[in-house]
Amino acid sequence: MFFWWLLWLFYVAAYIYVVILIVSDLFRDEKLSGWLKAVWIIVLVFVPFLTALVYVIARGKGMAERAAASRGYTIAESDDYKPTASSTPADDIAKAKALLDAGTISQGEFDALKSKALGNQYFGA
Structure with a gap:
């Protein structure tokens, strides 16, 4: 019984993590209109598991690209920093x-x- 409860808890935590990733990806995507973002979120609320699965399959490559781009901006900005006081x-x-x-x-x-x-x-x- 404890094993099944632990397994169920793991699946719920994994699902919540995936939903958070999907919602953050929706807000990160500049090409998607606000209406389509709202539709994805509404369908995610009413048909959660199927919508999450479809989203990851249909937009998974774009999720990875947007995540890499958001990490890349931070690195590029810090690499471009040069202190102004270069005098002795x-x-x-x-x-x-x-x-x-x-x-x-x-x-x-x-x-x-x-x-x-x-x-x-x-x-x-």
Whole structure:
């Protein structure tokens, strides 16, 4: 009895996981109209197992492509990131000294910028 209950619980959890994947794929798909998304969800509610099976068979390849594309955007965005501060600490201190000489910043601000530039050298930031 316990084995059958455990097996039933596994199937229910697997089905809920598939439904979550289907609904997230529906909202991820930009080519599908809102009405068709609503129809898929309504049919998924009223004929759940058959609809999930048909959806995975009919749109499974597109599900995989959309999932890979959504993961790919995150990786591409992080790969394209380049820090803007590519100058050396000596360059930063020289720029701060020029600002100090021009009267744009005070001696305290210059000391803070100098300290920051020297700190960035040691911590790799």
